[in-house]
Amino acid sequence: MHETIHYRLATVLVSQPGDAVTPAHLARQIALVASRRDRAAFAALFAHFAPRVKSYMLRLGASAPQAEDLTQETMLAVWRKAERFDPALAGAATWVFTIARNLRIDALRRERPTADLAEIAEAASDAPEADGLIETAQSEGGLRAALAALPDELATLLRLSFFEDHAHGDISARLGMPLGTVKSKLRRALLRLRVALEDQR
Amino acid sequence: MTARHHPSDETLLFHASGNLDEAHRVVIATHLAGCPACRAAVRLAECVGGDVLDRLEGTELAAGALAACLARLDAPAPVPVHLAPPPGMPASLAGYRIGPMRRPVRGLGIATILPPASRRAGLYLLEVAPGMSMPAHGHGGLELTAILRGAFEDAEGVYRPGDLAETGEADDHTPVALAGETCVCLFSVSGKLRFQSWLARLVQPLFGI
Ligand SMILES: [Zn+2]
Numbered sequence: 001m002h003e004t005i006h007y008r009l010a011t012v013l014v015s016q017p018g019d020a021v022t023p024a025h026l027a028r029q030i031a032l033v034a035s036r037r038d039r040a041a042f043a044a045l046f047a048h049f050a051p052r053v054k055s056y057m058l059r060l061g062a063s064a065p066q067a068e069d070l071t072q073e074t075m076l077a078v079w080r081k082a083e084r085f086d087p088a089l090a091g092a093a094t095w096v097f098t099i100a101r102n103l104r105i106d107a108l109r110r111e112r113p114t115a116d117l118a119e120i121a122e123a124a125s126d127a128p129e130a131d132g133l134i135e136t137a138q139s140e141g142g143l144r145a146a147l148a149a150l151p152d153e154l155a156t157l158l159r160l161s162f163f164e165d166h167a168h169g170d171i172s173a174r175l176g177m178p179l180g181t182v183k184s185k186l187r188r189a190l191l192r193l194r195v196a197l198e199d200q201r
Numbered sequence: 202m203t204a205r206h207h208p209s210d211e212t213l214l215f216h217a218s219g220n221l222d223e224a225h226r227v228v229i230a231t232h233l234a235g236c237p238a239c240r241a242a243v244r245l246a247e248c249v250g251g252d253v254l255d256r257l258e259g260t261e262l263a264a265g266a267l268a269a270c271l272a273r274l275d276a277p278a279p280v281p282v283h284l285a286p287p288p289g290m291p292a293s294l295a296g297y298r299i300g301p302m303r304r305p306v307r308g309l310g311i312a313t314i315l316p317p318a319s320r321r322a323g324l325y326l327l328e329v330a331p332g333m334s335m336p337a338h339g340h341g342g343l344e345l346t347a348i349l350r351g352a353f354e355d356a357e358g359v360y361r362p363g364d365l366a367e368t369g370e371a372d373d374h375t376p377v378a379l380a381g382e383t384c385v386c387l388f389s390v391s392g393k394l395r396f397q398s399w400l401a402r403l404v405q406p407l408f409g410i
Binding site for chain 2 (some may be wrong): 039042043046047049050051052053054055056058059067068071072075076079080089090091092093094095096097098100101102104105109133134137138143144147158159161162163164183186187190191193194197
């Protein structure tokens with residue numbers, strides 16, 4: 001079981017964070033796209049995010065052409081929605097992640113027009129965050145430090161949950177762990193993540 | 202109105218990761234609209250998603266992908282479609298059609314919103330008269346109930362509008378609608394349903410399982 005997890009760890013975490021592009025730098029590029037439709041800033045965002053978004057789509061089972069399309073759509077949405085990016089609410093990577101996730105959901109949805117669930121949730125979320133954990137998580141290195149404080153197994157499960165279907169126990173099947181165990185470990189991982197973020201404040 | 206019953210942390214995580222079935226997603230979204238605490242939990246999970254994305258090793262795009270994208274930047278954005286929910290229903294049901302309300306027995310109404318499919322959860326609108334028990338349990342899968350009107354009670358306590366009941370494979374409880382208003386809920390379930398005794402034979406065909 002542990003071997004499986006470490007194998008998966010290797011495939012999920014191949015690239016180490018950082019590679020010279022800081023989150024603050026990426027957030028500035030989004031602000032430049034928003035304020036003056038800056039194509040050079042957009043190209044920088046494309047260079048950083050598009051290959052990652054393509055990997056994300058591929059890992060979730062998209063074919064290469066689908067992954068390519070969804071990546072184009074994601075980056076186009078980055079351009080169009082840049083004004084709505086609020087660095088106080090989400091870091092650049094988190095914001096791009098939510099766009100990519102929503103576009104993938106739309107693409108998979110049964111053929112029927114429906115409203116954008118994320119926008120409905122957004123519209124209802126004027127109230128300020130009560131606990132301030134999000135700010136800590138989005139502060140430079142805050143979330144990374146909190147994730148690093150988790151035992152490897154929990155951090156890995158947490159990351160894997162972004163690539164596996166919930167309803168059918170894919171993670172559980174893949175790791176040979178009962179679904180109940182996976183759930184309780186995920187619950188513990190989230191709890192410890194919160195504690196680690198609180199400790200930073 | 203502060204909700205007293207919430208989805209589990211791991212269900213909120215799967216909601217944030219985009220890996221919940223559509224039926225479950227709609228029920229969770231119904232709860233999120235009225236629950237800042239759960240919205241914060243989803244946001245935190247989305248931060249993890251950002252970290253996951255950032256750490257992925259990139260896959261090279263097709264030749265000319267950037268140029269193709271740049272060429273599309275000035276095209277007009279698609280006009281967003283404004284879809285209204287069915288009358289009296291929450292915003293999370295915008296664009297959805299509620300099937301005909303069927304009444305297999307006195308005091309119980311069931312309307313299908315999303316029929317179940319082989320690997321997909323079903324989504325239903327339930328109307329349960331005071332004193333009636335809820336008709337079904339999903340066993341072997343996630344089951345979510347968002348209360349829209351009225352109230353019901355089970356071993357965990359009383360559920361009112363805004364609350365969300367999450368039950369899993371291990372639960373075997375019998376929620377009962379409380380006196381007063383008819384209890385109206387959104388109900389999503391994956392896996393096979395198991396109905397209670399005599400109700401089973403009446404209701405089973407309606408759920409299409
Ligand atoms: Zn809640």
